[in-house]
Amino acid sequence: MNTSTNHTSLPLLSLSKTIEVALNTAMRLDDEQGKAFTPLEDKVISLTLTPIESPLYLIVTNTRISVQTTLQGEADAGIQTTLIDFASLPIQRQLPHAKLSGDTQLAQDFINALCTLDIDWEEQLSHYTGDLIAFKIGHGIRSFFNAQQGVKDTVSQTLKEFLQFEIEAVPTQSQVKRFCHEVDDTTTQTNALEARINTLLTPS
Amino acid sequence: MSQTKPTIDFGFTDVPLQEKVKKVKGVFDSVAGNYDIMNDVMSLGVHRLWKRHTIELSGIRPGKVVLDLAGGTGDLTKEFAKRVGKEGKVVLADINESMVRVGRDRLINAGITGNVEYTITNAEALAFPDNTFDLATIAFGLRNVTNKDKALEELYRVLKPGGQLMILEFSKVTQPLFAKFYDFYSFNILPKMGKMIANDEASYQYLAESIRMHPDQETLKQMMLTAGFDKAEYLNMSEGIVALHRGWKY
Numbered sequence: 001m002n003t004s005t006n007h008t009s010l011p012l013l014s015l016s017k018t019i020e021v022a023l024n025t026a027m028r029l030d031d032e033q034g035k036a037f038t039p040l041e042d043k044v045i046s047l048t049l050t051p052i053e054s055p056l057y058l059i060v061t062n063t064r065i066s067v068q069t070t071l072q073g074e075a076d077a078g079i080q081t082t083l084i085d086f087a088s089l090p091i092q093r094q095l096p097h098a099k100l101s102g103d104t105q106l107a108q109d110f111i112n113a114l115c116t117l118d119i120d121w122e123e124q125l126s127h128y129t130g131d132l133i134a135f136k137i138g139h140g141i142r143s144f145f146n147a148q149q150g151v152k153d154t155v156s157q158t159l160k161e162f163l164q165f166e167i168e169a170v171p172t173q174s175q176v177k178r179f180c181h182e183v184d185d186t187t188t189q190t191n192a193l194e195a196r197i198n199t200l201l202t203p204s
Numbered sequence: 205m206s207q208t209k210p211t212i213d214f215g216f217t218d219v220p221l222q223e224k225v226k227k228v229k230g231v232f233d234s235v236a237g238n239y240d241i242m243n244d245v246m247s248l249g250v251h252r253l254w255k256r257h258t259i260e261l262s263g264i265r266p267g268k269v270v271l272d273l274a275g276g277t278g279d280l281t282k283e284f285a286k287r288v289g290k291e292g293k294v295v296l297a298d299i300n301e302s303m304v305r306v307g308r309d310r311l312i313n314a315g316i317t318g319n320v321e322y323t324i325t326n327a328e329a330l331a332f333p334d335n336t337f338d339l340a341t342i343a344f345g346l347r348n349v350t351n352k353d354k355a356l357e358e359l360y361r362v363l364k365p366g367g368q369l370m371i372l373e374f375s376k377v378t379q380p381l382f383a384k385f386y387d388f389y390s391f392n393i394l395p396k397m398g399k400m401i402a403n404d405e406a407s408y409q410y411l412a413e414s415i416r417m418h419p420d421q422e423t424l425k426q427m428m429l430t431a432g433f434d435k436a437e438y439l440n441m442s443e444g445i446v447a448l449h450r451g452w453k454y
């Protein structure tokens with residue numbers, strides 16, 4: 001058994017889901033329905049997006065891609081590139097500095113197949129923010145109840161990291177603007193939830 | 205007749221052992237249709253994250269054979285089916301036919317066909333040969349099983365050597381203040397929501413009670429080792445509202 005980590009960090013989990021949704025949405029919208037991926041069926045590609053160290057594992061099955069953060073055993077092929085290069089793939093249509101490993105032909109086929117897709121990262125950002133609300137409800141609870149500032153601190157910390165991360169990956173103005181609106185919404189919703197819970201906790 | 209019939213907890217009410225199976229079935233018969241909506245409401249949507257986390261940590265890959273025991277309406281089965289590919293297989297097994305029927309319809313609607321099998325079976329007597337599965341999961345199901353030790357032994361038996369069991373289940377909240385809030389939520393808010401959404405306060409009262417009666421993290425880990433697992437560990441999610449226990453058969 002060769003699972004790399006025992007606990008997966010939440011931003012990484014969210015990233016894995018975001019990439020999964022982005023790729024599958026793009027495949028569904030594709031004229032060819034992602035046919036370019038057919039030769040890759042039942043293969044696993046590991047994708048390392050520096051500066052993020054942990055790889056993501058992309059499993060191709062029946063013109064669908066599943067993404068996860070751990071894998072039993074080895075991937076069939078590996079691709080290492082930067083997050084920025086990967087995010088610009090829909091425009092650049094190439095990964096100029098990618099390092100390929102394992103079955104390098106397979107890795108190249110995968111890159112070529114990705115290049116056939118129009119991936120709308122902007123659309124997917126909204127899902128990512130939606131996830132963040134859920135993460136904070138589910139996982140920010142310790143700080144929520146322990147510290148006075150509680151949720152506010154963890155939320156703003158996570159959002160800050162997230163924001164830096166996304167601004168680097170998706171640098172256009174409109175995207176950033178829209179994203180910031182969503183961050184505002186997230187904060188408002190989390191604050192409302194906090195207020196509700198505080199009311200419940202206040203002894204009457 | 206003597207009065208020494210074995211009894212077992214049904215939520216907080218002790219009932220004769222044989223009746224529990226029937227009662228649990230009744231609970232899930234009455235919630236099957238609204239089950240997915242209630243899950244979202246009950247957990248504020250967070251159950252999706254717990255499940256996602258479970259899938260991610262399974263490390264599943266094409267070609268593997270998976271048992272989703274107490275699989276209900278098929279949330280985990282659906283994700284595993286996407287990952288095991290055409291060479292792999294997922295078996296959704298549940299004691300309750302209504303839940304399986306809802307699950308099967310949902311999965312077929314989602315285009316998941318070909319590598320999923322549906323079986324009605326009791327966790328305490330699994331209808332599978334020894335050493336069948338690479339991975340077995342039981343999510344929010346063990347709590348409802350009458351003889352948990354037997355179920356764990358059965359899960360161990362049907363796993364292949366090298367195989368892994370993942371148990372996702374409500375557990376014991378670790379943070380005291382939060383535990384207080386959570387109790388309030390479970391016993392006051394949750395049954396009321398059950399009434400509003402599913403017009404079924406009693407079933408959700410049972411859910412709250414059964415969560416309380418379920419063994420805590422360390423106890424369940426010990427039970428896994430006693431059942432034969434060669435290694436067991438757990439991970440708390442959301443402060444222990446839910447714990448993911450993992451066991452390996454070497």
Ligand SMILES: C[S@@+](CC[C@H](N)C(=O)[O-])C[C@H]1O[C@@H](n2cnc3c(N)ncnc32)[C@H](O)[C@@H]1O
Pocket residue numbers: 228232273274275276277278279297298299300303325326327328342343344345348349350
């Ligand atoms: C709360 S649902 C969980 C369903 C699904 N795993 C999920 O996470 O959404 C619990 C399921 O356990 C099933 N169940 C209860 N007792 C069982 C037993 N002894 N053997 C098999 N399944 C059982 C119920 O029928 C029900 O579908």
